Structure formats: structure tokens, C-alpha cells
């Protein structure tokens with residue numbers, strides 16, 4: 001597709017093999033230096049910083065949040081707080097919901113009795129379906145209602161990308177991390 | 182009506198996936214790159230009656246094939262040659278991001294530079310003169326906020342311009358040291374003779390000088406596939422004749 005008739009990968013390889021290996025050493029470093037120089041030059045001409053102080057503050061905060069030493073402890077502490085808030089905070093609304101559903105179950109049972117509904121129907125609908133659903137809702141809903149907004153907040157503050165950055169460093173090979181800056 | 186292929190490339194966390202979602206909405210599906218454990222997200226959108234097939238390439242800091250992610254991104258740009266490559270930059274970290282943009286512009290001229298997180302940059306007091314930057318880079322530059330869906334229309338317009346070749350960008354090329362430039366000049370015509378005009382000869386010459394085996398291996402794999410395809414076509418031709 002689109003290759004000229006004389007296209008030949010093997011010829012490329014032999015072309016590379018003809019290049020003096022001795023001359024290759026250090027060329028990557030030079031390439032990277034030249035790239036950075038050009039990038040710097042372009043940005044110097046087109047990007048202006050009106051509020052250097054604010055910028056320095058965010059950089060400083062960034063450095064702490066993603067530092068090799070503090071990145072992970074801060075992350076674990078944040079996660080700990082989030083989980084604690086979720087679990088502790090969910091207890092109260094959970095039991096309130098459970099109580100609420102329990103009261104309704106009482107009414108439902110009374111209604112079934114008033115209608116002389118058979119026991120098996122009451123068993124399936126009230127003791128099975130209703131109780132199961134209300135249990136799931138009272139256990140699941142409050143933690144979700146707390147957990148997701150907190151995460152949305154962290155996301156809004158831009159903390160999650162910093163977590164991603166920390167995790168990247170954990171999972172990428174050390175050689176790649178050594179060369180970034 | 183035609184279909185164009187658009188690739189999104191950029192550093193990690195520059196909002197590529199957010200932009201991808203903003204562009205394609207629900208018309209997307211994910212899988213893996215053939216034989217690699219790298220996620221491949223593909224989707225499409227319609228604009229002015231044409232279909233645009235979008236690929237969200239893995240985020241990379243450079244394209245020197247240090248990792249599978251970098252190789253996937255590089256191979257897609259160089260070998261699969263999308264109609265438009267959208268280079269997504271984090272407007273709050275221009276210098277670090279520009280580095281990747283320059284590398285991509287060595288590999289393809291059919292590019293649009295997209296300055297994302299422009300809302301954050303504004304809050305931080307960062308001002309970017311995108312018109313001047315576009316002149317200096319030689320490709321269209323669009324400011325957007327993918328999350329707030331700002332500037333998307335202008336981006337779509339510029340993607341269309343490049344896809345339909347109403348704009349044929351002439352991207353700036355990094356000038357290397359005299360020594361490297363001299364050797365590129367020696368090598369480039371030879372490379373061009375071997376692989377034709379469809380591929381970035383200058384960039385491949387640079388990779389040869391750099392001793393980068395993997396791009397040659399990738400080229401060989403493609404050429405191999407190409408050769409067997411040709412063989413099949415010849416075989417088909419023969420069986421038809423009988």
C-alpha cells in the first residue's frame with residue numbers, strides 16, 4: 001500500500017549497519033539537547049506568565065504532591081481520609097435508611113394481612129424482594145453518595161492526575177523515569 | 182463523502198481521552214493494539230458530511246521507542262499515516278509538552294496543535310499567543326478546553342482543513358548541531374531512494390544515525406506484509422487466468 005516498487009527494509013538495515021558505531025555514541029543526548037533548546041526558544045517567544053507567584057506556588061505544591069518521598073504517604077493519607085469519611089459518614093444515613101425501610105416493611109406486612117394474602121406471596125414479595133432491595137439500597141447508597149462526590153472534588157482540584165503521575169512512576173521502568181525532567 | 186483518520190497524541194494527562202470523548206461521544210469502542218497489551222481506543226464523529234475516525238494514542242513523553250506505548254504511538258504516526266495528527270498539549274506546561282510536539286512534527290506534516298486546559302492556564306496567568314505560535318510551528322494552533330467543551334468547533338474546522346488539504350502545513354524542523362545536520366544530509370537522499378516520498382525521510386535518517394533498530398524492524402514487518410500481499414495478488418491473477 002503506497003510503497004514504491006523499490007522499497008526495501010533490508011536495504012535500510014544495511015544502510016544503518018554501514019554507519020560508524022563509534023560516531024553514534026552521544027548522538028541521542030545531542031538530539032535531546034537540541035529538541036529542548038528549540039522547545040524553550042519557541043515558548044520564550046510565545047508564552048508569557050503574568051502571575052509568576054501563583055505559578056511558583058502551584059509548582060511547589062506539585063513538587064510536594066508528586067515527590068518521591070512525600071507522594072505516596074500523602075496519597076495513602078488522602079485515601080485513608082476518603083475511606084474513613086465514606087465508612088464513618090455512611091453509618092448514620094445507612095441506619096436511618098434501614099430504619100425507614102423497616103417501618104415501611106411493617107406497613108406492607110400489615111397491608112398483606114388485611115388483604116388475607118397467602119403467606120408464600122408475602123414471603124416472596126415482602127420478605128424476599130422488598131427486604132433484599134431495601135437492604136442493598138441502605139447499605140450501598142450512602143457510601144456511594146459520599147465517595148463519588150469526594151472523588152469528584154479531588155478530581156476538580158487536580159489531585160487525581162498527580163496520583164496518576166505517582167502511579168506511573170511506580171509501574172514504569174526505572175530507566176524511563178531517570179531520563180524525565 | 183469520505184472517511185478521514187485522525188490520531189490524538191500527547192503527553193500523559195494532557196486531556197487526550199477527555200477530548201476523544203468530547204469528539205466521539207458514544208460512538209467509540211476499545212480493544213488492544215495487535216499483539217500488544219496496550220489499550221486501543223477508537224471512535225468516530227461526523228463533520229460537514231464526512232466521517233472522521235479518531236484514535237486515542239497512548240500518552241508518551243517522547244517518541245524514542247523507550248516503551249511499548251511510545252512504539253505504538255510512533256508506528257501509528259509513521260507507518261499508518263493518519264490523515265490528521267492532533268497534537269494535544271497541556272497549556273500549563275508548554276515547554277515540557279512542546280518537546281513532544283517537535284518530535285511529532287518531524288514525523289508528519291499533517292498536524293494540528295491543540296492547546297488544551299486553556300481554562301487552567303488562564304487561571305494561572307499564562308498567556309499564549311497562538312497566532313504567533315502557529316506561524317513559528319508552521320501548523321494550525323487551536324486553544325481548547327476539552328472538559329468545558331470550549332474551542333471544539335474551531336478544532337473540528339482546522340482538522341477538516343488539514344484532512345481536505347485546504348491547508349498543507351510546513352512544520353518547523355529542529356535544526357541539530359552542524360555535525361548531525363551534515364550527516365542527515367548525507368543519509369537523507371539514500372533513505373528517500375529506499376522508502377519513497379510517503380515516509381519522513383529526514384526523521385528516519387535521524388533514527389538511523391541514532392542506531393534505532395526498532396523503527397527498521399517495524400518497517401521490515403510492514404514491508405513483509407506488503408510483499409506477501411503482492412504475492413497473493415499475483416497468485417490470484419494466475420488462478421483467474423486459468
Ligand SMILES: Nc1nc2c(ncn2[C@@H]2O[C@H](COP(=O)(O)OP(=O)(O)O)[C@@H](O)[C@H]2O)c(=O)[nH]1
Nearest residue numbers: 193194195196197198199298301326327328329
Ligand atoms: N481544567 C481542565 N481539566 C481538564 C481538561 N481536559 C482534561 N482535563 C482533566 O485532565 C485530566 C487528564 O485527562 P485525560 O483525558 O485522562 O488525559 P490523557 O491522559 O491525556 O488521556 C483529567 O482529570 C481531566 O478531567 C480541560 O480542558 N480543563
Ligand SMILES: [Mg+2]
Nearest residue numbers: 197198199240
Ligand atoms: Mg488517556
